[in-house]
Amino acid sequence: MSLKIGVPSKGRLMEKTFDWFGARGVTMVRTGSEREYAGAVEGIGGVELVLLSAGEIPRELAAGRIHLGVTGSDLVRDKLADWNKQVAELAPLGFGHADLIIAVPACWIDVDTLDDLDAAASAFRARHGFRLRIATKYHRLVRDFLTANGVADYQLVDSQGATEGTVKNLTAEAIADITSTGETLRANHLKILTDAVIHRSQATLFLSHRADWGAERAVLEALVAKLGLSAPALSG
Amino acid sequence: MTISPAARVEAEALFAAFRATGAAPVEADVLQPAGTLLDLYGEDIRARAYVTQDPLRGEMVLRPDFTVPVVQAHMSGGAEPARYCYMGEVFRKQDHLGPRASEYLQVGFEVFDRDAPKADAEVFALFAGLLGTLGSKALTGDIGILLAAIEGLTTTPRRKAALRRHVWRPRRFRALLDRFAGRAPVSEARARLLGHLKTDSAEALMQAAGPLTGLRGADEIADRARALIEDAEAPPIAAPEAALLYDLLGLAAPADSALAHLRGIQPLMPAIAPAVDRFEARLAALRAHGIDTASLPFEASHGRTTLEYYDGFVFTFHAGDAETPPLASGGRYDALTAILGQGRSIPAVGGIIRPALVAERKGA
Numbered sequence: 001m002s003l004k005i006g007v008p009s010k011g012r013l014m015e016k017t018f019d020w021f022g023a024r025g026v027t028m029v030r031t032g033s034e035r036e037y038a039g040a041v042e043g044i045g046g047v048e049l050v051l052l053s054a055g056e057i058p059r060e061l062a063a064g065r066i067h068l069g070v071t072g073s074d075l076v077r078d079k080l081a082d083w084n085k086q087v088a089e090l091a092p093l094g095f096g097h098a099d100l101i102i103a104v105p106a107c108w109i110d111v112d113t114l115d116d117l118d119a120a121a122s123a124f125r126a127r128h129g130f131r132l133r134i135a136t137k138y139h140r141l142v143r144d145f146l147t148a149n150g151v152a153d154y155q156l157v158d159s160q161g162a163t164e165g166t167v168k169n170l171t172a173e174a175i176a177d178i179t180s181t182g183e184t185l186r187a188n189h190l191k192i193l194t195d196a197v198i199h200r201s202q203a204t205l206f207l208s209h210r211a212d213w214g215a216e217r218a219v220l221e222a223l224v225a226k227l228g229l230s231a232p233a234l235s236g
Numbered sequence: 237m238t239i240s241p242a243a244r245v246e247a248e249a250l251f252a253a254f255r256a257t258g259a260a261p262v263e264a265d266v267l268q269p270a271g272t273l274l275d276l277y278g279e280d281i282r283a284r285a286y287v288t289q290d291p292l293r294g295e296m297v298l299r300p301d302f303t304v305p306v307v308q309a310h311m312s313g314g315a316e317p318a319r320y321c322y323m324g325e326v327f328r329k330q331d332h333l334g335p336r337a338s339e340y341l342q343v344g345f346e347v348f349d350r351d352a353p354k355a356d357a358e359v360f361a362l363f364a365g366l367l368g369t370l371g372s373k374a375l376t377g378d379i380g381i382l383l384a385a386i387e388g389l390t391t392t393p394r395r396k397a398a399l400r401r402h403v404w405r406p407r408r409f410r411a412l413l414d415r416f417a418g419r420a421p422v423s424e425a426r427a428r429l430l431g432h433l434k435t436d437s438a439e440a441l442m443q444a445a446g447p448l449t450g451l452r453g454a455d456e457i458a459d460r461a462r463a464l465i466e467d468a469e470a471p472p473i474a475a476p477e478a479a480l481l482y483d484l485l486g487l488a489a490p491a492d493s494a495l496a497h498l499r500g501i502q503p504l505m506p507a508i509a510p511a512v513d514r515f516e517a518r519l520a521a522l523r524a525h526g527i528d529t530a531s532l533p534f535e536a537s538h539g540r541t542t543l544e545y546y547d548g549f550v551f552t553f554h555a556g557d558a559e560t561p562p563l564a565s566g567g568r569y570d571a572l573t574a575i576l577g578q579g580r581s582i583p584a585v586g587g588i589i590r591p592a593l594v595a596e597r598k599g600a
Contacts, residue, residue, distance in 0.1 A: 082333045106446035109438065110460040112425030115415075118408070122401060123460060124452060131278055132452075140331075143279050150408025152401065156279055167450040189446040194425055 002048040003219040004211075006060055006069035009037050009051035013203060016095040017070045024227045044226055046219040055079075057206075062086045064210030067220070074100055074178060074201035078141045087206045091229050096203035098178040100138055102196035105167055105174075106189045113195050114149050117174070121153040124173065135159035135172035138198070142176040145198045164188040207232055239325070242599065243341055243592035247323050250343040250589055253366055254321035259345060262320045264305035270295035272304060276545070276575065286327050298327035302344050303545070303569070304576065307584065310348055311577045317349035320586075336561065337592065346586030348573075353514060355585050356549040356568060357521030363553060363564050363587055364527060370597045372553040372563050376491065377538025378518075379403065380548040380568075381498065381511045385484055388507020390477060391416060392470050394463060406540050413481065418472030430468050433461060480505055487536040491519055494534040518549060545572040549585065555597050563597065564589040 007028065008014045018028045027042040028049055039049035050066055057071035058079040070093065076083050104111050111120050121132040132154045136142050139156055146154065157172050164184050166172035178201060179185055185192065213220070213234050224231050255261055267290070273281045274295070285300040299305070302322050310318060323343045330336045345362060349355040364374060386399045395416050402409040414420035422430075432441055438461035439454065448454055472478075480501055487494060498512045519529045539550030548568030555563050566587015574581035 081331045085333050105449045105452070107442045107448050107454075108452065108457055109429060109432075109441045109445050110457055110464060112429070113423050115411070115423070116426075119398070120452070120456075120460060122398075123456065127456060128451070143283055147280065147283070148407075150402060150405035150411070152278065152405065152408075154279065155274075156282070170451050173450050173452055189449050194423075 001215050002046045003068065003216040003223065004048045004050050004066040006050045006052045006057045006066040008054040008070065013054055013096055016203065020093050026226060044223055047223060061206055061208040062210060064208050064212065067208055067211040067216055069206050070203055071206065072096055072201045073204045074138065074199050076206060077199060078138045086210065087208055088232050090205040090207050090232060093203040093205060098180045098201045100141060100176065100178050100198040100201060101192045102174060102176045103185050103190040103192050106191045113193060114151055117193060118151045121151065125153045131155040132174065133157045133172040134174045134176055135163050135166040136176035138176060141198055164190060239341055240592065240595065242595040246595040247341045247343050247591035250366060250591055251321060251323040254343065254345045257319065257362065259319035259321040262306055262309060262322050264299060264302050264322065266299050267296045268299050268305060269293065270297045273297055283331065284328050286329060300328055301326055302342065303346065303586065306346050307573055307576050311573065311580065314348065316582060320346045341591050342588045343591055344586060344588040346584060348582050348584050350583055352583050353517035353521045356518045357525050359566060359585050359587055360522060360551055361525035361527055363566065363589065367553045367563055370555060370594065372555045375533045375535060375538055375552050375554065377535050377550045378515055378548060379539055379546055379550060381508055381515060381536060382484065383547065384508045384511035385481055385505055388505055389473055391473050394467065404540050406537065413478065416473050417478035430464065433465055485537050489534060491529045491532040491534040495519060539567055545569045547571045555593065561590065563593045
């Protein structure tokens, strides 16, 4: 048996993850042809690399099919109920920074805070006969945040991409999405609410509580020592 | 999640007890149209109910409770007064790992009767009779008193409407009240906007902010800007009046003492008089059923939770700690019948018992 570590299968997230581990003496490489999703780990024994879509890593961690996984802290919080009971954060990796925020049209001069959004939603519903629509793919995080802050008369509409365009296309009145520079928001004439940073996300190394931690426990100890992390408590 | 045989036996017994009062047994579809519930509860129900897609009927939900279909059935043909009872599974998504079931039995009782205090007492006494021997603790409240107190505030209709709208969301209610009472500062962004509006029109500010995008129109934005100016000019809710409302929100005492306290503050808050009268009449009706109102716990804020339909008397029966759901809960929901009745309404009160928890309690 070996300790399985799930890593994003492509793009900057994969490269940065490889760099992060490489700088700590754990070398991750892709093997096989350029298009084949296969990899290997060198510098430590008993670790198996599993290349996955970043979006699927939370689910794989929750199911215990991988022992460790690198993905955005936003994805884990959004996709897993009671995320901190299912997985543990071993280390923030210091890249892939993005904030999950709520943005409204810049021309809404009367809306800058959640308080304003709530009042505008109430008036909007009275005028248009339906709840103010917020486009997002982060349903759990956004709903929990708005509930905790007592915002009413809104509805979430699903948007899996190009979310900033939904307002112009009249399929939503506001959006909740991740942004790092705010460039795309500005280009689409949207502004961020001042008190609605829902989550500051970054790439994070997670540990699955569900995974089978038998013989892999020793491998984990060797790995965290090599990475300079403190050994986590394993449940069970 | 399997429903245990013990829970089913308990459900049958409770259902028989409800039928023995003469209540008519009613059925409701497990698959309910989602539209009505989504319109009533918005995203709260999406988080709690299983929403699914039907190729012919559109969005449907697995029955999250019986109240809405029972009200709809009554409003579309029931005669008054009416008493209904029901038994069946309800389905609730649980967002936390733990023992809370996502599928469980409910046994319920609903009364549509214009004599509200009598009906309130009838439902509560029936539940107390079935659950009182289990060592459960009752807790009662009355959202109607809070709503009356809000109505009586010396402030703008807009502020009252905002407070009324959020009476079921304690945190936002508190934030609004703090702001309207001048206890919380105006946000920086709001102060800046009000400053700009002193010299520029809303239309000019909008033009400077960016192109008009989205469905919310320039007139709607300008309307709210005007409302903000009006609100900034309105004086804060006077300190003594706000203090009374804060006091009322925190009122927790045995029912008779709570009544005495409310009668004491009534001269300072005359608007609550009719609601306090109803409270007093309910206590008298409860005593007529043998309920000891001198010891019955009452909290003015009880029942202020997100699935917002109770607007008068509310009650729960608890057996365990605060983490476990109550054995039973219920209350008055006159406003809900007005919304579902599209113009018609009928005073209604009812409640549900969770037989699985009762069976567990009996086994313990």
